[in-house]
Amino acid sequence: MAKGRVRFFTDRCKACELCVKFCPKGILGLDEEIINTLGYHPVNILHPEDCNGCGICALMCPDMIIEVERE
Amino acid sequence: MKVIARRPESLTEAKFHYCPGCTHGIIHRLIGECLDELNLRENAIGICPVGCAVLAYEYFNCDMLEAAHGRAPAIATAIKRLQPNNTVFTYQGDGDLASIGMGEIVHASLRGEKITVVFVNNAIYGMTGGQMAPTTLLGQVTTTSPYGRNKDFEGYPAKMAELLSQNEGSAYICRTAVNNPANVIKTKKAIKKALQIQQQGLGFTMVEILSTCPTNWGLSPLDALDWVEEKMIPYYPLGEFKVKED
Numbered sequence: 001m002a003k004g005r006v007r008f009f010t011d012r013c014k015a016c017e018l019c020v021k022f023c024p025k026g027i028l029g030l031d032e033e034i035i036n037t038l039g040y041h042p043v044n045i046l047h048p049e050d051c052n053g054c055g056i057c058a059l060m061c062p063d064m065i066i067e068v069e070r071e
Numbered sequence: 072m073k074v075i076a077r078r079p080e081s082l083t084e085a086k087f088h089y090c091p092g093c094t095h096g097i098i099h100r101l102i103g104e105c106l107d108e109l110n111l112r113e114n115a116i117g118i119c120p121v122g123c124a125v126l127a128y129e130y131f132n133c134d135m136l137e138a139a140h141g142r143a144p145a146i147a148t149a150i151k152r153l154q155p156n157n158t159v160f161t162y163q164g165d166g167d168l169a170s171i172g173m174g175e176i177v178h179a180s181l182r183g184e185k186i187t188v189v190f191v192n193n194a195i196y197g198m199t200g201g202q203m204a205p206t207t208l209l210g211q212v213t214t215t216s217p218y219g220r221n222k223d224f225e226g227y228p229a230k231m232a233e234l235l236s237q238n239e240g241s242a243y244i245c246r247t248a249v250n251n252p253a254n255v256i257k258t259k260k261a262i263k264k265a266l267q268i269q270q271q272g273l274g275f276t277m278v279e280i281l282s283t284c285p286t287n288w289g290l291s292p293l294d295a296l297d298w299v300e301e302k303m304i305p306y307y308p309l310g311e312f313k314v315k316e317d
Contacts, residue, residue, distance in 0.1 A: 005072060015091060017293060018293070018296070022251070040091070054075075056252050059076065059252050060252060060255065061096075062089065062092065062093060062094055062095065064087075064096065064100055067074070067078075068075040069074055069075060070075050
């Protein structure tokens with residue numbers, strides 16, 4: 001059971017990958033199958049079960065597209 | 072479930088116009104979180120610069136005013152003197168603050184105006200297309216220094232935090248960066264401390280933040296963070312340069 005839950009507002013994502021680089025679990029990645037309204041492949045969580053809800057992705061996101069909740 | 076991160080109330084729902092990976096967005100959020108935590112949203116008045124952050128009044132959910140290029144400290148002086156109970160902050164870039172606004176910022180500091188300046192230093196003019204700024208590093212290539220900045224021709228980069236820390240009127244002068252999570256947390260603490268020192272009425276406060284400009288540096292957002300670590304921080308050391316106690 002995952003301890004954390006992340007939610008993405010993908011229409012605002014600019015695919016800068018700052019969250020991907022700093023996620024301590026390495027479970028974020030760009031979703032190559034989607035193109036958002038800004039024209040980027042938005043970020044998505046690849047292994048939601050491993051998220052511990054530390055919030056570092058949201059701390060580094062320049063566009064505030066990430067909401068994080070923790071148990 | 073406990074909420075760890077969410078958009079602060081002191082920011083509007085508007086989409087940022089900044090380039091991908093530009094750390095202006097992080098700094099906007101940190102200011103918004105500080106205003107929320109100090110319960111200042113109804114009390115704060117912000118002054119926008121000319122530069123990439125010229126549209127910041129669309130993003131902050133408090134009273135905002137737009138200043139002419141470099142004149143944000145002068146407008147902030149007027150507002151703070153007329154409305155001493157309001158918290159006044161300016162948000163300025165390096166071209167705005169250290170070039171055309173050099174006179175305003177130095178004299179606001181000398182007068183000890185009780186305002187908070189958030190100075191975003193990305194070592195280049197962003198909005199106008201990557202010209203050399205006063206803070207451009209030696210050897211850095213820009214559109215107006217195509218062979219790299221040369222100390223014999225263009226002179227040395229301006230260290231604004233060190234300069235303003237010499238002034239008696241300054242109460243809190245600090246330099247931080249936003250290139251990794253630890254530095255982002257330190258930046259938030261510094262902005263909060265500056266706002267608190269302003270509320271105590273001790274004098275002029277400024278937080279200089281080393282930021283990135285991936286577009287005009289010609290780097291990817293991730294390489295730009297490394298560039299801050301490798302090139303900018305050695306020349307612009309981080310830390311508190313002046314803290315007035317009492």
